[in-house]
Amino acid sequence: MPKAKQKRRHTFNYSVNRKKLKRKAKKKSAPRIACNEIRNAWDDTKSVAGNLADMGLAVDPNKTLPIHGNMVTSTKVEQSHIVCKPYVVEGLQALASLPSKKTGMGISSDMIQYVRHMVENYGEDYKAMARDEKNYYQDTPKQIQHKVNLYKHHHAKEYKALTSPQKEP
Template sequence: MGKVRKTRKNTFNYSVNRKKLKHKARKKAAPRIACDEIRNAWNHSKSVAGNMAEMGLAADPNKALPIRPRTVIGEQSRVRKPYVLEELKAAASLPSKRTMGISNDMILYVRHMVENYGEDHKAMARDEQNYYQDTPKQILRKIKLYKHHHPQEYEALLASRTKQ
């Protein structure tokens, strides 16, 4: 015959403070700071408000921009990490990678419509190349987007249309 396995019962450990464990786990699993400048200057031993005040940022926008005008004395003297503000300003002044561009297909589509119809959006809606059956308002929106991204080309298209 085989041996009988002895299993030990799971017993509750009374010496462990579960509330503290949960608090530690929650602190460890804090969200990752996406901004490099702020993450590098962050001090984990301080509170959010303390960290933000050191960097010269506002943790609470309601306190930063009060409804009633108040005089804040010594606000700039608490900023111990001004380089964070400078880095954020430099990063904000760089051109964004997420600027919405226009696809080549839409450029060709808008050029065709403007070359053939000029400003007549109702005629554009009835054109054969309007594959997606855009309404005149949708076509107008696409033309405005093209005009925003390529203003010189749009003016040249209109000028060539009026010469014909």
């Protein structure tokens, strides 16, 4: 006959600082603000609306910029709040005015070598490229054409140099 399960007695752990644990859990549960300018100017003692108003940002764009015309217009427009932290808006405008990096798929170095070899040897004859022995993956002429077009898009100057007729002295 098995023994009945005994309840384990919960004892207080004196080595754990409960206040520090609570503070750590509160900090961990708070959402992470991705924007550096807003994160640096954020005041944890204020509400979201209060923080954004101090920075000169809108909580609800529909209240800030009411729609006029055929649609229903809201007569209650948010009062203009004194901007205490104008450097946030200036920082955001400066960040927005920078040219964006084109994030997209690049081309691997193997594919660059492959396309260069094909274009140097065959020019734009995709059927001949498909029969080449370096065509390890047995790409069809259409697939090779797609790869060449991708190379043209990413490395336009290099492609132009490959295809331009070279003068021999």
